[in-house]
Amino acid sequence: DMKVTQMPRYLIKRMGENVLLECGQDMSHETMYWYRQDPGLGLQLIYISYDVDSNSEGDIPKGYRVSRKKREHFSLILDSAKTNQTSVYFCASSLQGASERLFFGHGTKLSVL
Amino acid sequence: AQSVTQPDARVTVSEGASLQLRCKYSYSGTPYLFWYVQYPRQGLQLLLKYYSGDPVVQGVNGFEAEFSKSNSSFHLRKASVHWSDSAVYFCALSRNNYAQGLTFGLGTRVSVFP
Numbered sequence: 001d002m003k004v005t006q007m008p009r010y011l012i013k014r015m016g017e018n019v020l021l022e023c024g025q026d027m028s029h030e031t032m033y034w035y036r037q038d039p040g041l042g043l044q045l046i047y048i049s050y051d052v053d054s055n056s057e058g059d060i061p062k063g064y065r066v067s068r069k070k071r072e073h074f075s076l077i078l079d080s081a082k083t084n085q086t087s088v089y090f091c092a093s094s095l096q097g098a099s100e101r102l103f104f105g106h107g108t109k110l111s112v113l
Numbered sequence: 114a115q116s117v118t119q120p121d122a123r124v125t126v127s128e129g130a131s132l133q134l135r136c137k138y139s140y141s142g143t144p145y146l147f148w149y150v151q152y153p154r155q156g157l158q159l160l161l162k163y164y165s166g167d168p169v170v171q172g173v174n175g176f177e178a179e180f181s182k183s184n185s186s187f188h189l190r191k192a193s194v195h196w197s198d199s200a201v202y203f204c205a206l207s208r209n210n211y212a213q214g215l216t217f218g219l220g221t222r223v224s225v226f227p
Contacts, residue, residue: 004156033214042219043157043203058214090156102149102215104156 001026006091006105013112019078021108023091031094032074033058033102034066036087043090049074081112115140117206119218127226128196134189134221136204145207146187147215148178152200160202163187174198199225 004025013019025032034046035058045058049068063085067075074093078085089108094100116139126132138144145164149157161172168180178189187204201222205215 040219043215043217045214048214092156101159101162102157104158106154106156 002103003027004091004093004103004105006089006108008108009106011108011110013081013110015083015112016080017112019081019085019110019112021076021078021089021091021110023074023076023105024072025074025091025093025103026072027093027095027103028071029093029095029103030071031096031100032068033092033094034064034074034076035090035092036060037090037107038087046076046089081110083112086110086112115144115206115216117204117216117218119202119204119221121221122219123222123224125224125226126194129193132189132191132194132198132223134202134204134223136187136189136218138185138187138204138206140185140206146178146180147205147207148172148176148187148189149203149205149217150200151203151220157203160189194223194225196225196227199223 007022030051032049035043037043044060046064047066049055055066065077091105092102094102118137147162148160151157160176161170163170163180171177176191180187201220203220204218207215
């Protein structure tokens with residue numbers, strides 16, 4: 001069906017709480033990404049996953065970690081969330097590298113109070 | 114380091130008029146170049162992609178883009194816009210190395226008025 005699904009769509013957390021953002025894709029894509037989108041900053045790459053248990057830091061990995069135990073699932077974890085992590089988070093996938101088309105989820109709007 | 118610049122944060126255009134969105138990139142090699150569109154409360158969707166060949170590349174919904182190596186540009190065009198083209202448009206660059214992720218411009222918000 002060529003979909004990237006993100007859960008939840010909206011999330012409100014208090015500072016210091018742990019946050020789990022989940023992403024799934026049904027295209028058997030090898031490569032998956034987490035981006036965050038902020039006004040004036042555009043989309044910034046947090047992490048890339050090349051396949052199961054093969055993850056690499058992007059441009060802004062500090063304060064985040066990821067988990068990919070199955071090819072179709074890629075999770076973003078915020079341990080002890082901070083207010084400056086309030087953002088819209090997008091998951092994406094591609095067949096291989098970023099020279100291929102990226103498929104994006106609808107995003108998760110996270111507010112850390 | 115690579116970068117993408119979209120000099121126009123907002124563009125307003127009348128329905129039926131033509132549209133051009135500018136994109137300049139900085140990259141020492143030959144990049145893959147993309148235009149993505151983001152409709153309200155949705156993720157980004159690919160409009161078109163360029164790597165080599167004819168510098169004018171056709172995309173979906175009547176969009177096309179022209180690559181210029183001499184100007185380091187990849188401008189997006191549409192001959193006649195519809196109100197449904199109101200969205201944010203992102204130019205992006207991928208280094209031609211495996212799985213490095215995309216570098217995005219800040220986007221141009223397009224508003225189409227009747």
